[in-house]
Amino acid sequence: MLKIGEFSQLGQVSIRTLRHYDEIDLLHPKLVDEESGYRYYSVRQLDVLAQIVLLRELKFSLKEIKSLIQQDPKIFTAALLKKDREIEKEIQRDQFRQQQIQQMIQRMQHKGNYQVKIKEIPAFPVISLRKKIKSFYHEGLLWEEFQSLLKKQGLPFPSDSNQCLTIFHDEEYLEEGVDVEVAIISSKKAVKPLQMKQLPKIDHAAIFYVEGNYHQLPEAYQAFAKWLEEHPEFQMIKTTRQICHIGPEHTNNPEEYLTELQIPLISLTLT
Incomplete structure (x- = not known):
């Protein structure tokens, strides 16, 4: 078992965030000492935390993450593939915006001479x-x-x-x-x-x-x-x-x- 501080360090997530995940029923400690109130997590829960961190980086909401980590792996995979397609579209839009920026810079630097x-x-x-x-x-x-x-x-x-x-x-x-x-x-x-x-x-x-x-x-x-x-x-x-x-x-x-x-x-x- 890992104390919350140790779990925080190994999972690269703040204690404040772990407490928030506990409050919203996303990731509960494996054990809470009744006398001291200390929270303890299992080593295996690091895998779950890693999934949560990754999904957050992929712009999934906490509500979506809570639903996904409790789902069948096939449903989880389908959601990831859908997000992958969305990200690909975002990349294409960003690349188009970058092209527009470069083209605008070029136009500003090299004004065309249009003779009518x-x-x-x-x-x-x-x-x-x-x-x-x-x-x-x-x-x-x-x-x-x-x-x-x-x-x-x-x-x-x-x-x-x-x-x-x-x-x-x-x-x-x-x-x-x-x-x-x-x-x-x-x-x-x-x-x-x-x-x-x-x-x-x-x-x-x-x-x-x-x-x-x-x-x-x-x-x-x-x-x-x-x-x-x-x-x-x-x-x-x-x-x-x-x-x-x-x-x-x-x-x-x-x-x-x-x-x-x-x-x-x-x-x-x-x-």
Whole structure:
């Protein structure tokens, strides 16, 4: 038998915590001397205490721990595996946050130089696939579906990235349910679910390029907003077009991406 002080030292848990565990019926002493009130623990109880300490480190509540250590080993194992999956998700979220921190630092240290040019974009025919996708990060899956449909209809996919574009139809930024259309410049015939249509001429489009990964797009749009402020004679309208000159299908290095943004404008001086 071990006195509470000895049990505390060997189990690396304070006496105050051991008394608290006793009060909440989590871990009782093996013996309490009626005359002196001294608490004694068995050596075997160190294993139970070690389990409690580990479960606390794994963010289990004391209520959950009390239930688990009294359960069948299979139930205990299942609970541990569930917690393992939760921790894995937390790790992924933390890694994503770390990436965001590093990207923000890089953007602060290397501010992009976005030169906005006004161009006229002529009308041209396209074959397209338009859908509401889960989020902007699912655009790649839409392109894969588009290419598969083109292949089934015997339609070639252009090797020149300038012949491919993405059109964003939402008037506002959405976290989910994004209205996206992927298209290729083509005058060939296609059947549903693919569409054949003529994209209208744009008299004035703000054209600028984003070098590097897609996380820099917010910074690019901020730069464009400042440009708009400096050019009150123009007003943006919806249906932004995006051309990926260099993307995931061209390189494994996101810092080598090159994206062209085309934002239709209205000239207020002509209205």
